[in-house]
Amino acid sequence: xxxxxxxxxxxxxxxxxxxxxxxxxxxxxxxxxxxxxxxxxxxxxxxxxxxxxxxxxxxxxxxxxxxxxxxxxxxxxxxxxxxxxxxxxxxxxxxxxxxxxxxxxxxxxxxxxxxxxxxxxxxxxxxxxxxxxxxxxxxxxxxxxxxxxxxxxxxxxxxxxxxxxxxxxxxxxxxxxxxxxxxxxxxxxxxxxxxxxxxxxx
Numbered sequence: 001x002x003x004x005x006x007x008x009x010x011x012x013x014x015x016x017x018x019x020x021x022x023x024x025x026x027x028x029x030x031x032x033x034x035x036x037x038x039x040x041x042x043x044x045x046x047x048x049x050x051x052x053x054x055x056x057x058x059x060x061x062x063x064x065x066x067x068x069x070x071x072x073x074x075x076x077x078x079x080x081x082x083x084x085x086x087x088x089x090x091x092x093x094x095x096x097x098x099x100x101x102x103x104x105x106x107x108x109x110x111x112x113x114x115x116x117x118x119x120x121x122x123x124x125x126x127x128x129x130x131x132x133x134x135x136x137x138x139x140x141x142x143x144x145x146x147x148x149x150x151x152x153x154x155x156x157x158x159x160x161x162x163x164x165x166x167x168x169x170x171x172x173x174x175x176x177x178x179x180x181x182x183x184x185x186x187x188x189x190x191x192x193x194x195x196x197x198x199x200x201x202x
Contacts, residue, residue, distance in 0.1 A: 007041035009064050013057035014039070028052055058085050058092055086181035089189040097182035114162045121158050125151075 004012075014024045025035040030049070037043040045053070054061045086093045098119060105111045128151055130136040138146065145151075179187070 004066050005041060006044070006065055007039050009059075009066060010053060011039040013053075013059060013064070017057060024056075028056055058090075082181040086185055089185045093182045093185050097180070097186040100180050100183055111165060114158075114165060117158050118162060121155060125155070 014021065017024075019027070021035055021039070022032050025032040028035065028049070029052070034043070038045050038049075050061055050064060054064055057064075083096075086096065102112065102115060102119075105115065127136065127140060128146070131138055131141055132146060132148070
């Protein structure tokens, strides 16, 4: 959103995290009154609090200060060291998992191209759903149709392309290689999703 201030973004991140002002203040090591002053723009914090708040909400300092529109900075997204936050699936965990996967298969052009299409489709899927639900304007689809049957066809055809990729024998060097925490959380999330969908059919 344009013209968001530090206080706006600090408040927004707390609400999106789903914690009370009292809880956030305790977690950040300050009084609730002081956090209230920060959130209402009455006082400005020092650098130490800014860094602590950015870590707490898993966003960049630039984002909190209103100097960046994206929650994550690129260097955060490509930091593949396991982070405690990656134990739980979130949009940030998904971004790190996606980039970790892409960076590890980039030499296989066929696979990289297929996954680029899949990643684009995942983003477009969210856009398409938001438009059809009336949360985003139709103009965001550009010249693309909002025909659901056409969208399903695209989804299944790209999934088929990925499924039909030629498989190769497993490389012995890859056996037992541990996935990053972000990738593990992504797989666990999908596994839960599959189990939930299967349970509905029973």
